[in-house]
Amino acid sequence: MAHIGFIGLGVMGFPMAGHLAKAGHTVTVYNRTMAKVQQWLETPGHAHCAGATTPAAAAEEADIVITCVGADADVEEVVLSGSGAFAGMQPGSLLIDHTTASATLARRLHAEGRKRRIGVLDAPVSGGEKGAQDGTLSIMVGGDEIHFIKCKAVLETYAASLTLIGPSGAGQLAKMVNQICIAGVIEGLAEGLSFGRKAGLNMEAVLNAISHGAAGSWQMENRARTMLKGEFDFGFAVDWMRKDLKMCLEEATHLGHTLPMAALVDQFYAEIQAQGGKRWDTSSLISRFDMKAKKKR
Numbered sequence: 208m209a210h211i212g213f214i215g216l217g218v219m220g221f222p223m224a225g226h227l228a229k230a231g232h233t234v235t236v237y238n239r240t241m242a243k244v245q246q247w248l249e250t251p252g253h254a255h256c257a258g259a260t261t262p263a264a265a266a267e268e269a270d271i272v273i274t275c276v277g278a279d280a281d282v283e284e285v286v287l288s289g290s291g292a293f294a295g296m297q298p299g300s301l302l303i304d305h306t307t308a309s310a311t312l313a314r315r316l317h318a319e320g321r322k323r324r325i326g327v328l329d330a331p332v333s334g335g336e337k338g339a340q341d342g343t344l345s346i347m348v349g350g351d352e353i354h355f356i357k358c359k360a361v362l363e364t365y366a367a368s369l370t371l372i373g374p375s376g377a378g379q380l381a382k383m384v385n386q387i388c389i390a391g392v393i394e395g396l397a398e399g400l401s402f403g404r405k406a407g408l409n410m411e412a413v414l415n416a417i418s419h420g421a422a423g424s425w426q427m428e429n430r431a432r433t434m435l436k437g438e439f440d441f442g443f444a445v446d447w448m449r450k451d452l453k454m455c456l457e458e459a460t461h462l463g464h465t466l467p468m469a470a471l472v473d474q475f476y477a478e479i480q481a482q483g484g485k486r487w488d489t490s491s492l493i494s495r496f497d498m499k500a501k502k503k504r
Contacts, residue, residue, distance in 0.1 A: 208232050209361055212269035214262050214285050214292060216243045218442060219305070219332065219339045220275035226342050226365040228253045237265035237285075262286070263295030271358055272296055275305040278450055279312045286316060298324035301354055303362070305346075307331045307386075307447075309454050310376035313349060317375035326354035329375060330362070331382035336442035343367040347385070349378030383458060386451045390472040392426050393492050400434055401496040410435055430490040437494065439487035445476050446485045452476070 208231045213224040216238040224247065228234045234256040238244050244258040259265035262285040266272045272292045274285055282304060286292045292302060302325060304316065313329035320327035328350035338344040345368040348355055355371045362369050372381045399422075403413050411432075418427050433441065452473040459466045475495055482498055484491050 209270045210268050211235070211361070212237070212259070212262075212265035212267075212272040212292065212295075213275075214238075214265055214272065215275040215281075215306075216247050217275065217277075218336050221247060222336075222339045222342075223273075223275060223305070223344075223365045225250060225253065227361070228256050230364045232361070232364075233257075235259050235265045235269065237262050261290040261295075262288075262292045263290045266292040266295035266300075267297075269296065269300060271301045271303060271361060273303045273305060277306065277447075279308045282306050282308050282312060282316070287319070293319065293323060293325065296323070296325050301326040301328070301358055303328045303330050303358060305330055305332050307382050307451055307454075308379060310349075310379040310383075310458065313376045313379045317350060326351065326357070327375070328354055328358065329378040331378055332366075333382065333385050334367075338367075339365065346370070347372050347378045347381035349373060349376050349380070351375075380458070383451070383455045386448070387455055387466060387469050389426070389489070390448070390452060391468050392424050393430075393489055394468070394472050394475065396424070396426050396431060397434065397490075397493040397496070400431060401493055404435065405496075426490070434490045434493045437497070439484070439491040439494070441488045441490065443489055444486045445479050445489060445491060448489045449473060449476050449480070 210233045211227055212235050214237045216224060216236060224234055224236055229252045236244055236247055237259045247253060248256065248258055274282060276282055276285055302320060317327045328348050330346050330348045332344040332346050334344040342365040344366050346362055346366045348371045352371060372378055403410050414431055452469055455469055456466055475492055478495055479491055484494065
């Protein structure tokens, strides 16, 4: 069993840290909202764990420190600041960042960790809130194989799929591939569903007919019916998707590459934000068709 510092108890981090505690690891948690720390500590199965008032304090005795926050600036604050995790970590320990952040920041953390003799892995996750709750996340890892091997059993506590992609930054780049693909799948599903509904089809029958063929996908299986009902409260928010797509587009520009579909879907999400859907989940792309229909009337 490891002593783990876990920083960030949001929608994803709260259940992920919980899986570690229930597996028997000693977990010291930190969150900028201390009420969330208290809530986590009062959850059954967490009695042997502790809370901390700074990231550095959460990291002081940890073999492994795990961060799961919002964006690059948040990672910089909880890792690199004077009260950040690096300030408390000991040589020979390991930092794992589950935040979906930039590859540039991942490489910066890796380089800074090397100076301090601290291992660093960028390890963004996919699977959403449900995957975090069920312990079935897909984790894409960038960094040194020796560090990946060291933490593999810990990460498997909440992962169904765990893959070392390549060197530092490769995990974040793989997550960008993931987000680009998701954007295309959801837009295709939104267009298909709205088309079928406009044509007056029995959409339950349509979904039964096509979901097990070439058109089938996780999004169709898990979101198609809620999309048709206009229910968009299933975790990963439009605001966060736009943050991720912005990183994808910036990285593509850096590589001299183009992402025409991702750029288009990013603008579609901007329309949803403008209509008040910032916290709707990403399947809300279908709502654009309802908005356009209302404008025509």
